[in-house]
Amino acid sequence: MKNIVRLGLAFSLLTSVNAFALVDVTLGPRPLFLVADMDEGVLKQNLEKCLRGKPEKSAFSIGHRGAALMFPEHTKESYIAAAQMGAGILECDVTFTKDKELVCRHSQNxxxxxxxxxxxxxxxxxxxxxxxxxxxxxxxxxxxxxxxxxxxxxxxxxxxxxxxxxxxxxxxxxxxxDGTPGWRTDLYASRGTLMTHAESIALFKALDVKMTPELKAPVVSMPYDGFSQQDYAQKMIDEYKGAGIKPSDVYAQSFHLEDVKYWITSEPEFGEQAVFLDARMYKDRSWKPTLSGMKALKSVGVEFIAPPLFALVALSSDGKIVPSDYAQMAKQAGLGIITWTLERSGSLNGGGGWYYQSIKEVTNNDGDVFNLLDVLAQDVGVVGVFSDWPATTTFYANCMGIK
Structure with missing residues (x-):
């Protein structure tokens, strides 16, 4: 009942009129659509048994920019939709304005x-x-x-x-x-309420979800009008402290390892579960993971690493999706693994696109999203998956008993 009340409060923040009243987590038709699209097999049979289950919130399901498949990203409406779909963690990508106020946008530009x-x-x-x-x-x-x-x-x-x-x-x-991709929709874009970082914290608290802010790389030269990179990293954390948010409810992220190290050193309670977003495998195509490299991250205090989906899986000689060398080394080093981004590729027919590049030969229909998700959860052992449509990930987590 407490969660229902908080969801209702969150919707009261949405608009000055009482247009909606959320009463429970709902997943809509997409999980059924995707299960029906799967190839026959044990996984499909198991998922079919869960289609009538009562959905519940799961921290395994992370709302990537909210529910950006169908709602304008990083808006109040997108965040609320993601929470309604059972995402237990929501993301505000953090950047700053001319007057150095923190706001939720995927990029400064x-x-x-x-x-x-x-x-x-x-x-x-x-x-x-x-x-x-x-x-x-x-x-x-x-x-x-x-x-x-x-x-x-x-x-x-x-x-x-x-x-x-x-x-x-x-x-x-x-x-x-007027350039919305055909596999998204403008149906829910009639209003898109932009949010400051502080407003996102208040909303997420009302929604009773955990929070994963990402400190975005500035495109302006730093320091910016006296505002240094460390000032920026600290201000983000200060807004959680000022709102009375428990450090254990915050997973601060950055692609810049120095940001993560800063939090580990200067804000150890928050740094304890800071996330290093790993882009090395696509920023430098010659880069290869090593166990010593993974252990080096662990040795400086990094507890969570988050690469894209394709970095964690490979194909075996008989065409099965299996954990990649990267995934195995990260696990051996004792790193928790999070990954991104499910439901961001449009139709998976014909290989699935960028996020599926390491398994494109076995990706040929939308239901294959569950084959990938199952290997990530059961074999790789990821602790969370970012999704542009969290209902899919929530459904899988509920079915497999992942809280």
Whole structure:
């Protein structure tokens, strides 16, 4: 009952009118659709038995930018949808405004694709690169770059979130904003309430979920007007402390190992479960994991590592999905493993795209998402999976008894 009350409170934060009332975790039709799409086998039979089960929240299910498959990412609406789908942890990607206030955006320079900034001429004129239309005669694509650091917090709050996407052939700002990928939808994009980091903390607390903020790499030079990288990393933690959030409810993340080391040293209670987001395998194609490298991370206090899905799995000689060398080495070193991002590839027909690149030969229908998820959970031993549509991961976790 406590969770139901908190979900109702969260929706009261959504709007000044009582439009909705959440009463329980609901998963909708997608789990059934995906199970029906699976190839016949033991896993499908086991999942079918769970389709009538009562869904519950699970910390294994992490809302990646909320529920970004169908809601504008990092908006209040997206976060609430993810919580309703049973995500036990929600993510605010953290960056900062011109006046150094922390806000939830995936990148410091993505406002032109994730918000309606170009619909505000006075604000659009302040963008680092104001809109330049495409030129069919030369083949040049439309250009624009709008950063959170181009605007004060008050200006940022004037914006509305939209589905991430852009039309590179656009000749007008309006045309540019009309670029939602066909496998997403604008059905739930009629309002997208942008949030400060502090507001996300209050909402997540009301939703009774844990929190995983990611400190995004600045695109401006640091220090920024006297604001250093360490100031930035500290301010993020300070907002949790100021809100009275228990360190055990926060999984601070960064792709920058120095940020993680800073938290381990300067904020050990939060650093204890800080997450090193690992991009080495795609930033440098020649990079190979080593056990000594994994142990080195552990030796400096890193407890959790989070690579993309494809880094954790490989194909055996008989075409089975199995843990990769990376996964086995991380486990041997004693690192907890989290991964990203499920449900971010559109249709999985024809290989599944970037996130499935190590197992593309055996990925040919949408139901294969559960084959991957099962290996990640049962064989790799991941402790959490980011998803753009958390209902899928919640359903699997519930079925397998993963809390």
């Amino acid at each position: 993505d406002l032109h694709t994730t918000t309606d900034v170009l619909a505000h001429p006075d604000l659009a004129a302040k963008c680092s690169v104001p809109f330049i239309p495409a030129n069919p005669a030369t083949g040049e694509k439309a250009k624009v770059e709008c950063r959170t650091s181009d605007f004060t917090l008050a200006e940022f709050k004037r914006l509305k979130g939209k589905m991430d996407g852009a039309n590179p052939e656009a000749k007008t700002p309006k045309e540019y904003m």
